[in-house]
Amino acid sequence: MGSDVLRQQDPPYSSGELHVLAVDDSYVDRKVIERLLKISSFKVTVVESGTRALEYLGLDGQKKSSIGFESVKVNMIMTDYSMPGMTGYELLKKIKESSIFREIPVVIMSSENILTRIDRCLEEGAEEFLLKPVKLADVKRLKEVIVKGEGKESGGERESHKKRKRSEDCSELPSTPCSSVSCPCDPSSSSPSALSSKKYRLLAEVEQ
Amino acid sequence: MASRRQIAAMKQSLFDQDYLDEQFIQLEELQDDANPNFVEEIVTLYYRDSSRLVSNIEQALERNPLEFNRLDSLMHQFKGSSSSIGAKKVKAECTLFREYCRAGNAEGCKRSFQQLKREYATLRKKLEAYFQQARQAGPFEAARRSK
Numbered sequence: 001m002g003s004d005v006l007r008q009q010d011p012p013y014s015s016g017e018l019h020v021l022a023v024d025d026s027y028v029d030r031k032v033i034e035r036l037l038k039i040s041s042f043k044v045t046v047v048e049s050g051t052r053a054l055e056y057l058g059l060d061g062q063k064k065s066s067i068g069f070e071s072v073k074v075n076m077i078m079t080d081y082s083m084p085g086m087t088g089y090e091l092l093k094k095i096k097e098s099s100i101f102r103e104i105p106v107v108i109m110s111s112e113n114i115l116t117r118i119d120r121c122l123e124e125g126a127e128e129f130l131l132k133p134v135k136l137a138d139v140k141r142l143k144e145v146i147v148k149g150e151g152k153e154s155g156g157e158r159e160s161h162k163k164r165k166r167s168e169d170c171s172e173l174p175s176t177p178c179s180s181v182s183c184p185c186d187p188s189s190s191s192p193s194a195l196s197s198k199k200y201r202l203l204a205e206v207e208q
Numbered sequence: 209m210a211s212r213r214q215i216a217a218m219k220q221s222l223f224d225q226d227y228l229d230e231q232f233i234q235l236e237e238l239q240d241d242a243n244p245n246f247v248e249e250i251v252t253l254y255y256r257d258s259s260r261l262v263s264n265i266e267q268a269l270e271r272n273p274l275e276f277n278r279l280d281s282l283m284h285q286f287k288g289s290s291s292s293i294g295a296k297k298v299k300a301e302c303t304l305f306r307e308y309c310r311a312g313n314a315e316g317c318k319r320s321f322q323q324l325k326r327e328y329a330t331l332r333k334k335l336e337a338y339f340q341q342a343r344q345a346g347p348f349e350a351a352r353r354s355k
Binding site: 026027028029031032035036039082111132133135136 | 231234235237238240243246249250253254257258284285287288289291292293
């Protein structure tokens with residue numbers, strides 16, 4: 001087993017449970033996301049910064065014992081975007097550069113609905129961009145995404161799930177008309193890639 | 209001791225008067241038998257954690273000239289936490305404050321901050337009263353939540 005003291009402090013959990021690493025500099029938000037995840041039957045590790053997250057993942061460049069070192073098992077990473085020091089975007093990039101963790105879905109959370117920010121994150125490989133405050137429904141939806149991803153990649157199912165989410169979103173849309181870009185309410189709108197479907201869903205929300 | 213109906217009415221009036229928004233209900237959904245006081249715990253954490261931000265902003269407002277970028281950044285954090293507990297009026301004041309920051313309007317910032325502190329204090333009193341009554345009445349909310 002690895003000789004890393006930090007790992008030995010982690011409570012053991014059954015391999016069947018999904019483990020989420022959540023990153024947020026706000027104490028209140030850490031408590032809330034932890035609760036959201038626990039209620040959704042995830043195992044949760046919460047840290048307060050990108051730096052701590054990298055330490056936890058073993059990506060901080062610290063020398064590890066090469067004998068019997070096991071990297072920590074994480075099924076998803078959720079990170080706030082705006083954090084002092086390392087932003088969520090910078091953390092995302094580091095994770096995607098890592099050979100061990102690049103396949104782990106990374107979800108960005110932000111209170112600000114800024115299109116260029118959303119674009120950048122999705123293009124860098126973020127699984128999802130969630131507007132804060134994060135809701136239980138968001139976490140439940142993410143769980144479905146990971147569970148499906150843990151098995152075989154089923155592109156068709158994931159697309160239809162996104163379509164269902166878009167139609168649910170329509171009922172929450174304010175009275176302002178959809179932008180000239182493809183409206184997510186339009187059933188005939190094609191969704192060529194997961195990237196654009198996320199973008200269009202977020203575009204439809206009111207720009208602050 | 210207030211009846212359950214009175215407590216429900218207390219809560220409803222907090223929503224009707226825009227002190228709270230949907231996020232508060234989202235937090236209530238996270239309560240169960242094992243965590244019956246989650247919302248109260250979060251609100252307590254919020255007031256403890258944000259008091260530091262409030263005094264930082266207060267101090268920053270005494271500078272001359274004002275550092276609007278810094279004020280905006282501090283208020284962004286404060287707005288985030290306030291939003292997380294569903295503090296609707298407080299959040300609205302935060303938005304207004306940030307608009308004054310972006311406009312470089314020092315007087316506007318100071319005025320807005322005074323109003324913000326009033327809303328922040330009022331909400332605290334109202335929530336304390338609500339939680340006290342709710343706790344005395346027993347875990348009605350917790351029982352309501354079905355798994």
